[in-house]
Amino acid sequence: MFEILPHRADLRIKVWGAGLEEVFQSALAGMNEVLKPGFCQAERQFSKEVKLELEASDPTVLLVDFLSQVLTASQEQKVIYCKADFENLTSQAVAVKLQGMAVEGFDRDVKAVTYHEAEVKKNEKGEFETVIVFDI
């Protein structure tokens, strides 16, 4: 689950989920909603695929780096990757297959996914949550 929050100059989302995978899925959905609102909500035939594997020191850095790499792939290929199948996801490593569709353009120029305010931690409901800030 995600929610778009206010920010003075750029864009923030809050993401949360019962486990890490749900947080990653929510963050991906949130970023795609920023890039092109409504695109991933429609029924689509995915014709583009990319695989990513990365490691990081902790789940926060891992999440931001994961989103960064998806953003890079999106920008380079002009594709929105709506679907993520996680082959492996731990607090320090992720291997994922992403599927998506080509787009003519994006609604938002997301320059980068930042580490600003990002901290994956458990909330009072026992869910994982964090804020992600995009430089736009």
Add this chain to the structure above:
Amino acid sequence: MAIEKNNLKKITDYLWEIPKSFRSDMRVPVRIYATEHMLEEILRDRSSEQAINVTTLPGVQEAVLVMPDAHEGYGFPIGGVAAMLLPDGVISPGGIGYDINCGVRLMKSQKTFEELRPHIPSLARALYEAVPSGVGRGGKLKLNTQELDEVLQKGVKWALEHNYAEENDLEHTESRGTLENADPGAVSAHAKNRGRDQLGTMGAGNHFVEVGRVEKIFDGEAAKTFGLYLGQITIMVHCGSRGLGHQVATDYIRLMLNKLSNYKIILPDRELACAPYSSPEGKSYLAAMAAAANFAWANRQVIMAEIRKAWSKVLGGDGGKLELLYDVAHNIAKIERYQIGGTEKELVIHRKGATRAFPGQPVLIPGSMGTASYVLVGTEEALTQSFGSSCHGAGRRMSRHEALRRVQGDKLKEELQGEGIHIESGSIRGLAEEAPEAYKDIDEVVEVVSRAGIAKKVARLRPVAVVKG
């Protein structure tokens, strides 16, 4: 630890200091250029806390500076200046920003506002069609890797070789539009792929091409030296290194974050990821940053070439020449020499949302749509006080979300047109987000740097047409 006004020491009406005793890990104080009223606004977001975090970085000298247009950024505040001692002081990509060499150039025409007036709508339209703008939008130039590497290496020199520039343009660009230490090999394939079709494009957000008129002259002598006069038409361009620069910053922040323990660096904020200048990572980043900076200068040069063509197309031979007054970077790191403790030292100056203001140099300060922009001149005092630096613009004071809530893009466009400002914009939402009320008062911002002595007012420009993505 919350920072309150009574934690600061007032140095002058326009300069305040957070002493290094405020927090135990500060190596130097923070100095904020602001009136008391502006200071209260700056203290409402995290800019000052971010500036304090910057004071903890290895090698930082004298003071971390915050300009009057400051607002919260990533790692460093936007409107921040920090100097680190070479060779072992750190270089931090967050001290430059994701949009490496976002900057401004100003062209001056031989036409007055009255002469141009009947042509403004068609000129604005021609500029909108000539300069590709909008989110992720590519341009006419699609470079292969070898061609792109040449742009990264040579900057505006590449543009000169390919007939997008005149020799005079190089003379009037900061660093002549080329940082010689650029290394295209330090730029990732991802960054090159993001940028290869974006040379000659503006992007979106707060980037623009603006036709203006000189509304007021403050310093007749400096204006004459710059070739500016009352009523003269000018054209300003604001944009940066596009996706290429953004990716360079992302790549190196990640790299440096992973290597912090190698240098025993502990940070209060991941976005301050850094490495010693003398380290392989530090040298590599500086070389990649220089390459991205060269791309941005070449970008603004190609855009200017298109503007010149559009100008000729609309006005014909009667239009006269469009000459470059100057081009400044406001997100960059430079190696410069300053007196520290009575000795001249070599420093890496981080300017993030801050403009170089060397003596006699034009300092270009864009305001928001519908307000004003300024031409200032750098001073000797800036070399002593502010590492040769000044502010960069109006600075945001309202979120995009809030701006969209308060402002309707269609109505704003009508209002601006009612004030004689012709708008060509690809996005009504983008227009609303960039509403004048979303920004600080540019007159106040410029007054502070002028009273502080770090840059002096030369001319104020009023927009007559704005072209945005």
